[in-house]
Amino acid sequence: MAEEELSGKYVIVGTAGHIDHGKTELIKALTGVDTDRLKEEKERGITIDIGFASLELEQGLRVGFVDVPGHERFVKNMLAGAAGIDLVLLVVAANESVMLQTREHFEICRLLRVKKGLVAITKSDLVEDEIRELVKLEVAELLKGSFMEDAPIVGVSSKTGEGLEELVAGLRSLAAEVEAKDTSGVFRLPVDRSFVMRGFGTVVTGSLFSGEIGVEETVEILPSKLRARVRGLQVFNKSVRRAFAGQRTAINLQGISTAEVRRGDILTLPDLFLPGHMFDVQLTLLPTSPRPLVHLARVRFHLGTAEIMCRVHLLEGKRLLPGEETLAQLRLEKPTFALPGDRFIIRSYSPITTIGGGLIIDILPLKHKKRYSEKVLGALRTLTELDPRRTIPVFATDKGGAGMGEKEIVSRTGLKPEKVRGIVAEMEQKGLIHIISREPLLIISAEVAQELSESIISLLKGFHKTYPLRRGMPHKELQEKLLRRAPFSAFKWVMANLLAEQRLILEKEVLYLPEHQITLSPRESRMKEELESLYRKAGLTPPSWEEASQKLSGTPNLKSKILHLLLEQGTLVRLTEDLIFHQQSLNELKKSVYQKGTSGDRFSVGEFKEWFKITRKYGIPLLEYLDSEKVTRRVGDEREIIRKE
Template sequence: MKHLIIGTAGHVDHGKTALVRALTGIDTDRLKEEKERGISIELGFASLQLPGGRRAGIVDVPGHERFIKNMLAGAGGFDLVLLVIAADEGVMPQTREHLDILQLLQVQKGIVVLTKTDLVEDDWLELVEEEARDFLKGTVLEDAPVLKVSAVTGQGIRDLLEKIDQLAGQTVSRVSSGSPRLPVDRVFTITGFGTVVTGTLVAGVLRVGDSVEIQPQGLVSRVRSLQVHGEKVEVAEAGQRVAVNLAGLELEQVERGSVVAGVKTLTPANRVDIHLLLLDSAARPLKNRTRVRFYLGTSETLGRVVLLDREEMEPGTLAYAQVELEEQLVAAKGDRFVIRSYSPMETIGGGTVIDPLPRRKHKRFRSEVLSALATRERGTPAELVDQFLTAGSGLHIPGEIATGTGLKDEEIVEAASELVKEGRAKMISGDGKTYYVSSVIYQRWSAALAQLLETYHRDFPLREGYPREDLRSRKFQVLNSRVFQMLLLEMEKDGLLRVTPQAVALQGFAAGPSPQQEKLISRIKHELEEFAFLPPSWNGLSRSAGLDEVFAAELLQYMLRTGDLVKIAEELYFLKDVLASARQKVSQSLRDKGEITVAEVRDLLQTSRKFALPLLEYFDREKLTRRVGDKRLPGRALEN
């Protein structure tokens, strides 16, 4: 294993800190109270040079029952544990509770270290070793080697180092691909540098200069500098103990339990779906909605356990549940957690996070809910992606699917491609990204759009289609404008509809008037043609034609869109052919004389100043004319 985090565990005063000091030469008790009382209260940290050349980080945890929450803050990052049992006392209450925690967190590699061997006789030591082996049966450490040491005389320390080195080579490395995630276990400030956080980088890579997000606070910062084992580095990798100097953050803005992560890679939640084990040693059954202390990573949060298929759990049983949390936290699928009773504070269970971002509260005693959670927990990548897309409400990029399923990007692409081939998903590409949507949702959207457009075309036959942005804001609020446009273009490609710059219509629809409406349009056009350059207002025209206000507005927009009418100014419209005639007359006059005035246009068109002036201003905008003082000269359009 490239990087290794070693943790200690065991009862108070069994020699964990002395053992670390014997291995590393470092005293991890840094607080005055720890020195005075002779026990560890907070997490301690040291680095260890192994015989094979690699360097490991050591997290020394407190053993006193009052500081179990501090032990839990460190245990989540262990790759290998040293379960310490004092030879003069044997297995004690916190030995049992610490082993329960290791079992719940599934710390698979470990060494049982019998300390203080210099204080006991050999026959007693044999009895303690036998007790320890019996104690470990049926646990993750059942096959762990048992070594006898004395931190005082140094006996067995060299053998322990070699055994750690040996097991380190058998330990699976943490994943350095993907987004970084560092649960914070300590926060402090350094004069001249600012806020520093420490923790075990459980995934990804951190680089100096990276932008990061502190969750669940949602604060964005920058990695100013990094240290690993007290030495400055440019890059920190998963599996290393890391100190991160964060730019622009105050000490009180970050706390133990926060997570340093890639920007927008983790989302805080007030509930998580879990698979829960209630320990055999739990004193009583766990009733639905029991208030518990929920430990994940370095965080501690209060919450209530909602049992989904029963009213209470018996000790030693497993159940699907949803935890309703009193404070937000961030998690990832597959994270291990521990729960302790609210009072008295005892470790009673733990398990695995199935869904870190459930979309809703689950209804209890529903077979479909339990089936979905089982798939979520044990399904193939294709099943997980299918489940995520089917339960979704939009188009999703691989990164979003990764957050929701716990899969790697490459697994998602492969699984999604499989779903696309089987017709269970649609792939939509655009804007340099690839999106996926469930075929079920895509077909549902298509059917709903078809029905909506059919109704719209019947009610508004003169319109080119449903205004695109209005359609999105009313029916597809979950999609932003860019993604909605990509969806529409995909449906157009599939022959389901037609997209114009401003509207959406059914593929075979053509906006147009009925025969009766055609007669009205002909009548209005004839009237405008007769009025020529003295056109009446649209309101006057529509009233004389007997049109109601709503239809008059529809007809006006239709005639503007077809080009039969041209808007010259507010409430002033010219018939297309009449405007073309005015253009020709004004153009000819400019060619002949080189300039023209408003009065000359009035006389030329036999109109009034009321119409001549806005008409010339329209020609100015069209670059046919160019105003200079009180005159118009030929514009660029005419010059060309």
């Protein structure tokens, strides 16, 4: 079939109802399509798996029907079909009224937050008018207080055609009210079928959740992270070049087998998302649940078209009573992919029945080791708002000093990169986050920046308390301590802000707090004067530290502290491990060298030793010092004076 561009609005309608209530026959009467496609379905007369059909309601308005099984054994298939529906068509047989699966399917639709729907009372030709009215009353009682409380209830017969026009009119009215899907989002399609089509290869189908996809584009299959090329597309059985959010879509994939892509997988764009084993959620237990849900309960987790076993870690209590809501962390036995805002269903392990569901709020959370933590719960309550301007700072706080890059923000929020940049700029203006690097983008939360700032201040306070006679902590030492918690870029940014705010001072690679003052006791002052005098008098032939130390009275620890103080103050200068000079002696040395010649004049090591009456032990370190001070430079075995004072 030639490719064409389908325009207009597309709405996905899912059927719901008890086994043998006529869902498939109703879809066939409306569309002419028999959605029972399996041989076993034909033989048994019941729907086992999902079926699909479409109907054009008017020019530019088409609905796609997802016919789901009603038998309790196939509710998991019903859940796969319910993924992505816009409207629910609740089917109730007039000769049986509301049954067990009617209620379960309806509760599932409520948990998935389906917003609109209508009711078809099928097999109306089999009962008297009084019975039909009684069934309508029972249905109205079921719908009371729900999103379908005011939904149309239409009596129909798939055999006689009674009520079909009224039903189509109701569908048309509701479909027109459905908001158009956002095609600007990232492409996502949960796979509900995977099969081989002769002459084409692997074909997958699903309801396109968000975004759009085109022929020849590459897709990634999650959670396997395998890739395939889109060879062809069909929407409502018509070949197209592009498919958009809200459309029932069949995708012919090249480069992958049906064994490598199956129901429960998600198709998306490459290199954007990561599958996860844990999700933070807002969880509701149905009022009809037969028992409370206890901490660490093992349940069946249904998300999109996937079914996975998981453990429920309740974060606000030891158990959840029927009808209650809580924050929880689900730990899955197999990875899958979701985004914040996706809705899920949980069913009990045994007996298998729907007991609850809820909202996914974080797809890559930390493992919450401390339950009942108000800090954790407060952050999770913020995540339930699903506003990226509120959630991104929470995610960034989770990352601590490591910060969040653009790719991780996209992966954790589902936002496109271009949207991320705009939102990040807005949050920076509000002071919620700080941009550490713009290319590549790296952010930290304001909370983390504050914590890092306080850590630096705390480390310096501790250093000053431990070493009261030292001016401060070496910059490199502080950096090494902080790099265990934050990358260099974050450390550099926080340091720059602290220096700009004058909350700390950096001098000669030493950091200290402005309020830090060195106060010496009388004994310490005397030792400082003695040590300074000793080195000043020694000139260019100072004693070793061991020799100098022996001439001082006091403990080795005190002597060492006084030495560090004089070195930090610049009064003394250490040229080698064992050679320490008074700064005054070095200043006089530089003046003397300038007096010996002009710029460009050269002298040998021997001449230098002769000038100042020193041995090689002192001469070589002093010459290297003069080189470092740009007074001289080495030329072969000689030194050349390179500037005048």
